[in-house]
Structures are given as structure tokens and as C-alpha cells.
Amino acid sequence: MTMNPEDLPPYVKTKTLSGGRVGYYWAPRTADIRGGFTPASVPLGQDYGRAVERAKALNADLYNWRAGVVRERGDTGTVGWMMDVYRKTDRFNDNRKETQRDYDRVLKKIAAMSITTNGKPIKDMPCEKVRPRHADKLYREMMKSGSRQAQKAMTIMKTCWAAAYRQHDDIIPLENPFADMKLSHTAQETKHATYGQLTSFTSKAIAMGEPAVAAAAQLVWDLHVRPTEAFRDFRWKDWRPDDHPHHCFVHAGKRKNGAWIPIADPETGELFFPELVALINHCPKGEPDDLVFRRQHIDTVTLERTKGLYPINNQAVQARAVREAAELPGYVTFAAFRHGGLTALRKYGFQDRELQLISRHKDSKSLDHYLHDEDELILEMARRKYRARRTSG
Numbered sequence: 001m002t003m004n005p006e007d008l009p010p011y012v013k014t015k016t017l018s019g020g021r022v023g024y025y026w027a028p029r030t031a032d033i034r035g036g037f038t039p040a041s042v043p044l045g046q047d048y049g050r051a052v053e054r055a056k057a058l059n060a061d062l063y064n065w066r067a068g069v070v071r072e073r074g075d076t077g078t079v080g081w082m083m084d085v086y087r088k089t090d091r092f093n094d095n096r097k098e099t100q101r102d103y104d105r106v107l108k109k110i111a112a113m114s115i116t117t118n119g120k121p122i123k124d125m126p127c128e129k130v131r132p133r134h135a136d137k138l139y140r141e142m143m144k145s146g147s148r149q150a151q152k153a154m155t156i157m158k159t160c161w162a163a164a165y166r167q168h169d170d171i172i173p174l175e176n177p178f179a180d181m182k183l184s185h186t187a188q189e190t191k192h193a194t195y196g197q198l199t200s201f202t203s204k205a206i207a208m209g210e211p212a213v214a215a216a217a218q219l220v221w222d223l224h225v226r227p228t229e230a231f232r233d234f235r236w237k238d239w240r241p242d243d244h245p246h247h248c249f250v251h252a253g254k255r256k257n258g259a260w261i262p263i264a265d266p267e268t269g270e271l272f273f274p275e276l277v278a279l280i281n282h283c284p285k286g287e288p289d290d291l292v293f294r295r296q297h298i299d300t301v302t303l304e305r306t307k308g309l310y311p312i313n314n315q316a317v318q319a320r321a322v323r324e325a326a327e328l329p330g331y332v333t334f335a336a337f338r339h340g341g342l343t344a345l346r347k348y349g350f351q352d353r354e355l356q357l358i359s360r361h362k363d364s365k366s367l368d369h370y371l372h373d374e375d376e377l378i379l380e381m382a383r384r385k386y387r388a389r390r391t392s393g
Helices: 030-034 048-066 079-087 097-111 132-145 147-167 195-207 211-222 227-232 274-282 300-306 312-325 334-347 352-359 364-368 374-392
Strands: 012-016 022-026 042-045 247-250 259-262
Touching (some): 012 048, 022 048, 042 048, 195 211, 195 274, 195 334, 211 227, 211 312, 227 334
Antiparallel strands (some): 012 022
């Protein structure tokens, strides 16, 4: 439906598009823009009714701004506004709280960055004016923090734009400037630990009075739990409860696909992981909702503040203390034990699909990062090929 210009709200203009279609956009006076009002202009789409409704809201913001009233949402249509829209969507809130905090930190960092000659932060830039070249410039700036951080930031912005567009397709342009970007990131190789190093580590941790550290190392080796989830999610109710006496529940919060893993034969009771069972039995038993891995040697004030829990960012400190006492190489960490456990499985003859099922990885490409026996496999393939050739004559 097209109306005469006099039937439109103030500051709404029409524009003839290809094929004779009519589009609407809103733009305040130049004096208002120079005075600091944002946004400078907002596309309203081609639907007359939605354009009028949106323009009335924008005009209310404009009039309040002129009157000196603090606006709650006067930056409608800007990148900062888009980020706030994204924070309210399921795409954002379905993530774990820890992931939400990480994404929010990245969004705030990007929002404060300036990529234009006027020096204004990108959060004040209207979405309609953001071009792929601006996304590329943001990427180059983020590369100063490392390729992994830059890649993650651009992926977050791509999702942010897409999610906000679905909420406000009359304001945010369809073309996503963060899509189809050429991103490069080479994951740093994590050396895998050996089972002998694991044994030395757990023995030293027990000798140092840290059974939780020893049991956590064995858990990530045997059940391939991510270290953060071992310390953050593993509770006594997950360990051989009455309704699963032969199982342990392995959390996989990153993929949301946790599962009950057998640690003993349900028919015979024979333990599949006797070392793990022995080490967890060393840990002081708590209530069902208590974390299994709790700090043992801390002062009363810290105990009350942390409730005896290992802070997530303290895992590396705990590993280093035991590693140095056991005189192990510097690469021996909880992550190295997980890599070592998965690498050992392939030596036992497990196929990649079986390994993926055990490790809870989404795809084989992610799993490949944890397997470190390529050279040995190539050598064994050469030997098998040689034997087959000799046998066949």
C-alpha cells in the first residue's frame, strides 16, 4: 500500500526501488544528527503499516531527545542496539552462563572499537551503513589479540546479525556483512601425555594430599571428560548412584550431549576402570549435589568463600604444582591427559566413529585435533602393505 507523502509521519521519506517498488526510510533533521542524535537514518522496509508504526516510535525518541528526556532505546538501528537485541534472543540465552559471559565480553570489546575516520565507536554506527569492508577491518583489529579470538569474534558477530535480523527484519539489512568472511586460525598443537606420565602425576598428587587432583586427571584420561567440565559439573550424584550403580554420568556441556558411561560390567560387577574407582574413593564423599573435586588444603576464609571448590581458572595452577613436584615435562596438563587417553584408544584398535561416540565430539574434524598417532599409523600401514606385497608374490 502506497500513500501520499502528506499521509506519512514526519521525517519519513519514500524511495523508488527496482521494478517500481516503493520503500520507506526515516531520517531526522541534519541539525539533530549534528547535535548527537542517533540513528542518522533507518530503513523502514516496503510495508506501509510497519513503516508507519516504526516511524512513530522513532519520532517519539527524537522528540524526547529534543526535550532532554533520557531515552531507553534512542539508538534503534545501530550496532549497539543490534547487540542488545541479540542478547535477548534464544540464540544467545540457550548458551551456558559461562558462554554467555564470554560472548558478552567479546561484544562489548567490539562495540567500543572504532573503524571509521570520525573516531566514533562501532556501537553508534547504523546497521544499514555497515559494509563487508568494515567487518574486515574489525577482523584485522581483533587479529591483534590472536587468530583464535578474531575468528570467534567474527563468528559471534555473524550470529548476532542473523539472530537480530529475524527479530527486526524491517530495520536490520538482510545482507550480513560478517558472512562469507575469510577467517584463518591454526589451532595450537596440544602434546599428549603418556600413561606412564599419568601414573606419575596421580601418585605424586596423592602423596601431596590432593586426591581430587589425582582423580580428575584419571577421569579425563579414562572417560575423556573436558577438564573444565570435570571440575565444574561432576557431582556425587553422577558417580554410581542407586539407579545407575555401574555407571558414571559424563557431562558434555559444550555439545549438550552428556551420557551414562559404564565403569563396571552390569552382569559381573568387574570394574572397567579400577584405577579411577580407587582414586575417586580417596576423595571425601559429599552430598549428591556437591562437586566431587573439592579443595582440601585451604584456609577457613577461602573455604567459606569458595565452598571448597576448585576455581575454574585454578586448574592450571594445580596441575603445575603436581607436575613440577613429579618432575614431569611442562606440557603435561589436564588437557594433555585427555588427548593422551583418546590417542591410546586408537592404538587399541577403536575406529574413528567409535572414538567420536566416546569423546562426544560433534564431528570427526574436531576429534582429529585430539589424536596424535598419525606417524605411527602411516608406519604401520607401510608395514602392512609390505607384508601383503610379499605374501601375494
